[in-house]
Amino acid sequence: MAGLSILIPIFNRDVSELVHALLAQLPDWPGPTEIRLLDDGSDEKYRVANRLLATLPRVVYQELAANVGRATVRNQLVAKAKYEWVLLLDNTGQVTASHYLARYAAASSQAPVVAGGVRYADQAPAEPGLRLRWLYGRQREARPLAQRKAAAYDQLLINNLLIQKALLQQFPLDERLRGYGHEDTKLGWQLAAAGVPIHHLDNPIMHAGLETATAFLEKSEQAVRNLAQLLRQDNLGASSRLVQAARRLQRARLAAALQAALTLGEPLLRRNLLSTRPSLKALDALKLLWLLREGGGR
Template sequence: MHYLPLSSMSLASACFSQAAFSAYPHHLLGKPMHADERILAIGPDLDAPRLSVLTPFHRYDPSALFERLRGAPCDVEFILIDDGSASASLLAAVIAAAERVSFSVRLIVWEKNRGRAAARNRLIAEARGEYVLFLDADMIPDSPHFLKTWLGVLATQRPVVAFGGLSVRHAPPQPETALHRNLFACSDCAPARRRMLRPAQSTASANLAVRRDFMRAHPFDARFSGWGFEDTEWALRAAQHVSILHIDNPATHAGLDDVVTLMRKSAEAGRNFARLAREHPRQVRRFAAYRAAVTLRFAPVRQTLRRIAAWLAADEAGIAPMPLRRTALKLYRATHFAENLA
């Protein structure tokens, strides 16, 4: 998920106090699962929704997602979790957006940031639909019939796990995010027929539909903290029990990052990649990223290679061709993976 910077983070504790919710007494629900948790209900209540759309967010406003799904079927519920943003202004914006639509919304707010796996697991516990659909806050469904397509697939094909695919269709080209857009388009945006060749490795936690009972029996591994690979680990584990269906019903990843953020996340992901390799050694050995990391694990010039790769990926002079920048970022990422495998 893409994070946006917020000012006045020193007000984190004050923002979450009960006073922050005093304007919404008609929305507050009881029975929180954590002491630092509040739950708000907005719109009609559904006893037995067909689908629960689950959206975690952290310092990112999901209002645009609401607008895109404004015409959602009446038997779909939306559950969001604010994973420790601690921003009264963001909370107000999300509630205002939810009040402008006609569907059922529940908003869980955490004072503390617990991470993406824990947030998704909390959403699963709150869901009431037969199926859950994970959509990150920075996703924009490509088709106006996005949810209807999902409901049709779930009703006719009855998959346990299904992935709809990703795109950059609604992510406008911008110089500062050009590398991420190109990398994402080349690595993550593939049609279903190609994704089916590596069904687990090609599955992400955004635009992922799962039968709720299976998801509760096989939650995300909360030991994966920080950025990266908790969804890959889950997909590899799920594939040991069921087949993963891939369909062409993509959503755009609109929250693209600049180069500095990409490199920071690559460094953070090293620890999770090492955990993934320990948990699923047979499958991960086939990953190109793993083979590159193993090659670099004992390389005496690894730090030098990292600096060169970072310089090429950043391309401050604006002269490096995009394929070279993309390769350089992958090399930079591999050096951090190697460091954690060592």
């Protein structure tokens, strides 16, 4: 069988637990395997911890001199991958299933792209500042298998995605998108336009690294800027509910009035999202405000 390269970009996280869990399951892939780690400008304490992984069999650890961002670091990992299949993971992942790689091996004959999905802990984190990220992950990212199959290309996550290397070389992640967000949106739409089949599988990775609400809001605003950039450059992401809502407001000539109202309410929306009981409706309202400011409804 074709070989497998597991690709993990690292930024300010010790990935020892994740790498050891994957190493234990490498024999379940019926072909040659490797785990490639590329540090994207982490603080030195994380580099010191992760350098020890370079001594492990079938693990390649390398470092970049400076942070290059999510799309660029993944593209570099893909370029260096030795084998025909690549498994894209985030450094926040945690393997919880004993047959995780075996399930991917069995499903690899179904399509050139196999999406395993993500899951989050059942219980809310004790630290209030982490609850917004947990809530968003549970309700927006950890989508049921039937829902993912019904919209196979929408909200595609490059975390926990098995894909043929040749496809990622044909459709590299867009390095024009700086910071956080929507490089996977563009990949999903490129695969859809090219008619590349995606097989959705119930093989989730646990998202074990939660950000504070403050950090998550900053990333969410950056993601909306990236979405607006995709709309301007490629008209990608036009089917998202956020974009459709903005465009309906533009057509009804209500966008300016709503933007003004949301601007007045922005402090209250932020206060809710930083509270112990955040509401995703408040986050949706902020995202709409950010997109209207970017002209994304036009």
